[in-house]
Amino acid sequence: MAEHGEKHRGMRELLRGLTVFAGPLAEFDPSAAPEDPARLFTDWFAEAVTAGVREPHAMTVATVDERGVPSSRVVIMKDFTAEGWWFATTTGSRKGRDLAGNPAVALSFYWGEQGRQIRVRGFAELASPERCAADYLARPLESRVAGLHGRQSEPLTALADIHRTAEESRARLEADPDLVPSDWGLYRVAATEVEFWQADPDRRHTRLRYTRPTVETGWDRELLWP
Numbered sequence: 001m002a003e004h005g006e007k008h009r010g011m012r013e014l015l016r017g018l019t020v021f022a023g024p025l026a027e028f029d030p031s032a033a034p035e036d037p038a039r040l041f042t043d044w045f046a047e048a049v050t051a052g053v054r055e056p057h058a059m060t061v062a063t064v065d066e067r068g069v070p071s072s073r074v075v076i077m078k079d080f081t082a083e084g085w086w087f088a089t090t091t092g093s094r095k096g097r098d099l100a101g102n103p104a105v106a107l108s109f110y111w112g113e114q115g116r117q118i119r120v121r122g123f124a125e126l127a128s129p130e131r132c133a134a135d136y137l138a139r140p141l142e143s144r145v146a147g148l149h150g151r152q153s154e155p156l157t158a159l160a161d162i163h164r165t166a167e168e169s170r171a172r173l174e175a176d177p178d179l180v181p182s183d184w185g186l187y188r189v190a191a192t193e194v195e196f197w198q199a200d201p202d203r204r205h206t207r208l209r210y211t212r213p214t215v216e217t218g219w220d221r222e223l224l225w226p
Contacts, residue, residue, distance in 0.1 A: 021199045026051070026114035028198035030208040030223060037194040037210040037219060038082055041118060044111075044196065045080070053111045061087060062106040063098035071098065078135065084190040085120065086127075088135055091185040093152040099124045105189055115199030122191035122215070135186040137178065145169045148181050190215040195224070 026047065033040050048056040055076075062072040071094055079086040085107055089096050099105065107120035126132070136147060148169040156162070173179055192215060198206040205226035210219045 021115050021201050023201060025199055026116055028206050030206060033208055035219060040196060041080065044116065044118065048111045048114060051114055053113050056111055060108045061095060063095050064102055064104065065098050066101045084188045086186060086188050088186045090147065090150045090152055090183045092150060092183050096185055099187065107189060117197040119195040119197065120189065120191050121193040122189050124187045124189050127186040127188060132184050132186045133180040136180050136184045141173065144173055147184055148173060150181060150183055
């Protein structure tokens with residue numbers, strides 16, 4: 001018990017010793033923000049790329065299953081258009097199964113170098129088979145190899161099974177470069193809420209939230225207390 005308490009204090013002290021919002025942080029004037037959050041997201045994303053933020057296209061995708069139990073994971077944003085945020089996975093993966101039962105989804109981006117977060121809530125929709133196939137065929141070979149054998153989140157007996165299956169999948173693709181797995185899914189997230197969060201060293205963070213009742217209506221804006 002005493003040893004556990006010492007470890008707990010050690011972790012607490014380690015956490016308190018870490019620097020938060022070391023800066024220099026980005027600046028944000030919400031009064032100058034555009035009426036459409038898509039424009040602001042595009043601007044912030046471009047600024048993150050210019051600032052050298054590592055993997056700014058990495059986003060957390062949160063889903064819920066049929067029991068309402070949440071799951072989250074980090075994936076790569078494949079595109080951003082006026083229609084929303086795009087990502088891909090197999091329809092048989094955990095997130096694919098979750099979205100089939102409940103399309104509600106949340107996304108989050110965190111760009112620590114700038115002290116910025118973007119939070120998105122909305123609904124995911126599976127793209128047409130043609131668009132799913134086009135996304136798969138546009139991927140690098142190793143990405144297509146991984147997508148072809150699927151089996152994401154299934155129990156794995158040994159790591160060697162991954163290498164053997166990958167070689168088999170690579171051989172199939174080399175024999176048929178136009179091969180597309182039937183379970184490949186490209187998803188588009190249409191937002192009903194988007195929040196832009198800018199950190200402040202004194203914890204006087206700026207939060208601007210866009211909301212709309214449905215994906216067909218216009219946006220309302222409001223500031224939030226940090």
